[in-house]
Amino acid sequence: MNRTEPLVLGIESSCDETGVGIVRGNTLLANAVSSSMEEHVRFGGVIPEIASRAHLDAFVPTLRQALEEAGVTLDEVDAIAVTSGPGLAGALMVGVCAAKALALATGKPLYAINHLVAHVGVGVLDGGELPENLGALLVSGGHTEILRVRTLTSDVELLGSTIDDAAGEAYDKVARILGLGYPGGPAIDKLAREGNPKAIRFPRGLTQPKYMGSAEVPGPHRYDWSFSGLKTAVARCVEQYEAAGQEPPVADIAASFQEAVVDVITAKAVLACTEHGITNLLLGGGVAANSRLRELTAERCAAAGISLRVPPIRLCTDNGAMVAALGAQVVMAGGEPSGVAFTPDPSQPVTSIHLPAA
Ligand code: KG4
Numbered sequence: 001m002n003r004t005e006p007l008v009l010g011i012e013s014s015c016d017e018t019g020v021g022i023v024r025g026n027t028l029l030a031n032a033v034s035s036s037m038e039e040h041v042r043f044g045g046v047i048p049e050i051a052s053r054a055h056l057d058a059f060v061p062t063l064r065q066a067l068e069e070a071g072v073t074l075d076e077v078d079a080i081a082v083t084s085g086p087g088l089a090g091a092l093m094v095g096v097c098a099a100k101a102l103a104l105a106t107g108k109p110l111y112a113i114n115h116l117v118a119h120v121g122v123g124v125l126d127g128g129e130l131p132e133n134l135g136a137l138l139v140s141g142g143h144t145e146i147l148r149v150r151t152l153t154s155d156v157e158l159l160g161s162t163i164d165d166a167a168g169e170a171y172d173k174v175a176r177i178l179g180l181g182y183p184g185g186p187a188i189d190k191l192a193r194e195g196n197p198k199a200i201r202f203p204r205g206l207t208q209p210k211y212m213g214s215a216e217v218p219g220p221h222r223y224d225w226s227f228s229g230l231k232t233a234v235a236r237c238v239e240q241y242e243a244a245g246q247e248p249p250v251a252d253i254a255a256s257f258q259e260a261v262v263d264v265i266t267a268k269a270v271l272a273c274t275e276h277g278i279t280n281l282l283l284g285g286g287v288a289a290n291s292r293l294r295e296l297t298a299e300r301c302a303a304a305g306i307s308l309r310v311p312p313i314r315l316c317t318d319n320g321a322m323v324a325a326l327g328a329q330v331v332m333a334g335g336e337p338s339g340v341a342f343t344p345d346p347s348q349p350v351t352s353i354h355l356p357a358a
């Protein structure tokens with residue numbers, strides 16, 4: 001196998017995006033994505049069974065599109081990489097089975113890749129090798145995590161995460177309360193521009209001293225987030241206006257909600273970085289599209305002396321190129337293939353960057 005600049009095909013199916021990406025070393029050749037988001041709209045959130053069926057329909061066309069875009073054949077590929085977790089069990093299963101079938105049919109080595117770490121690995125496609133003292137802030141409909149990345153292919157640590165809803169999920173739920181439709185993130189982001197972010201002081205979850213503790217004696221949730229109380233506070237606020245026979249000020253509520261989310265995400269992420277000597281931060285996940293999150297992260301990172309990297313948004317949302325990128329890094333680092341006996345792991349921890357052969 002070519003381990004200096006391997007041609008790697010990456011497959012992603014952990015949520016509602018079917019992604020097939022192709023890279024050569026650190027160079028992006030193709031990034032084909034098919035999303036089933038439209039099919040979830042009327043339910044106001046991703047329905048796992050619908051997502052799984054959509055992956056099944058989308059896989060072969062998306063694979064063909066990626067190969068065409070890259071101008072390569074399956075035969076030329078050095079290795080196949082696939083997301084094995086974390087994610088929705090049924091959705092992961094479709095991508096993993098497709099990847100195993102391809103690996104068996106072509107005789108190519110297969111690598112089972114961690115989705116979260118792949119969100120970090122994608123950084124190499126935009127600006128090359130990742131810097132030292134690296135942290136990653138991942139914010140999407142499925143995750144809200146702050147990671148410390150010592151070595152991308154072998155040493156990643158979870159510093160903090162949400163203990164309930166992911167940030168994007170909170171956006172989607174609040175958008176539903178405000179009657180804005182799904183997905184809620186872009187709608188709230190837009191409406192918030194017309195509102196006053198200081199109109200209502202919504203709660204910042206897990207910021208009380210009993211959760212934070214101090215730098216010397218950290219509390220149990222110093223770097224963790226919680227968004228379920230915030231969502232409830234928005235619902236109560238809307239109810240109060242309605243009970244009084246008044247129209248809720250939706251733009252002010254959207255702006256104030258967004259400010260609460262973005263404030264607590266950035267404050268805790270920057271705190272985790274400064275207390276762990278992290279001087280470079282990569283922002284990833286679908287919510288990285290949020291204008292206020294980008295703005296406040298940049299502002300607070302600059303103030304803390306942290307240099308910030310935000311890949312282009314099509315690489316931040318779920319895609320196959322990120323899986324291919326991390327797969328290629330593992331191949332280049334001499335990592336062994338995972339074989340075809342592994343099973344997807346819906347709660348694969350970040351410490352498990354690629355699965356060993358079963
Ligand atoms: O990464 P992604 O495409 O899929 C996963 O959830 O893994 O992220 C989708 C999430 C949705 O919850 C959507 O509401 C949110 O990202 N989102 C945004 C924005 N654009 C997308 N949230 C806030 N502001 C945005 N501009």
Ligand code: ZN
Binds near residue numbers: 142
């Ligand atoms: Zn993701």
